[in-house]
Amino acid sequence: MQWRSVPYWVPSLFFAAVITLQGCSLAHVDDNLPYGVLNNNDLQLVEDGLPTYLLMVDGLIENWPESESLLSSGADLYGAYAGLFVEEPERARKLSNKALDYGFRAACAHHKDYCDLRSLSVPEFESLLDDAGKGDVPVLFSLGGAWAGYIQQNTSDWNAVAELGRVEAIMARIVALDEGYQYGQAHMYLGVLNSILPASLGGKPEQAKAHFEEAVLLSDGKNLLAQVLYAEKYARLVFDRELHDSLLNEVLAADPDVHGLTLQNTYAQQQAEALLADADDYF
Structure with missing residues (x-):
């Protein structure tokens, strides 16, 4: 299975990540800092600066390992960086794997029923999504984006590709809710x-x-x-x-x-x- 390399979800994930960071309890960080990135038209500058965000989020997650907002930011930022700026396949896969891990952890922190999403049967997975409400949309969007990024970086793994249906189900539920x-x-x-x-x-x-x-x-x-x-x-x-x-x-x-x-x-x-x-x- 061959996909064109354009990382279609990356900019939207980056948007989600920095907005989430804006809402985190980062002492003495001005509320407009994330928009300094989102409103920047220099992709090279953002590429050079994004690793700082990654390391910052990793450090914050070490201190607050069950913070849904921080874990979602980690999922979004690592997925964005892997898809947009990393050309070496093995490194991109490693970073997308980390993004997905953060995405699953964020979902688990959001609701205990989301802690075993990957192991659920398809009917169980769909039933859980049917029970989701509008308040679940942000964490589902982060997870779905990270999952899509992981699949794109692992297209030679048919076990990964087989999970595309779950990503589609997540996005369809988001459309239905908001x-x-x-x-x-x-x-x-x-x-x-x-x-x-x-x-x-x-x-x-x-x-x-x-x-x-x-x-x-x-x-x-x-x-x-x-x-x-x-x-x-x-x-x-x-x-x-x-x-x-x-x-x-x-x-x-x-x-x-x-x-x-x-x-x-x-x-x-x-x-x-x-x-x-x-x-x-x-x-």
Whole structure:
């Protein structure tokens, strides 16, 4: 199974992580510090500085090992760093494994019924999600993102790939409970998951299209990454060059400076340029 290397969940996880850190009891840290990162348009600067966040979270978790918010931040940050900045496969797998471990620990800290999620049968897993409420959405989103990142870094392991259905179930439940959470990015995940395969091989491209359109709508067009993934994952899958180029050109024409989304949008515009540059070869 081969996935394109674009880490589609990474910017959304990073957004979640720094917002969570804002809510943690970090003495003498100004509330606007996380937005100094989220509103930064220099990806290199963020790459250079992100390890400091990782080490800070690791240290805090050592002191508060059952803190749901810190564990969720660890899951988000390690997943983001592994997917966005680490090119060496073995190191990326190691970091994504740590992200998933933090994700499971955060879920367990949130509710004791979530402590054995991975070992539950599919019916038990789905039943537990059916019982989830809106208050469970943040921890489920962090876990689902970390789990997706782990699978992407372990695509040669069919035991890992077989867990994709659980990630899809988590994101579908988030949509049912609070589809606007994080600018509708659960829809973005579902768009990607439904467009991994063409319809002839069991994929669901039309469902993917609907999810991408909802993600764009729920963000009022401000989340440029949703449009980039719509072009890459759906338009390329169905060989719709007109839609592909239209979406990407809209992204490049947009103002990326949106409070809390500037970093993510800068990354999206970078990806849009790359996709347009090789469009002639693809189509």
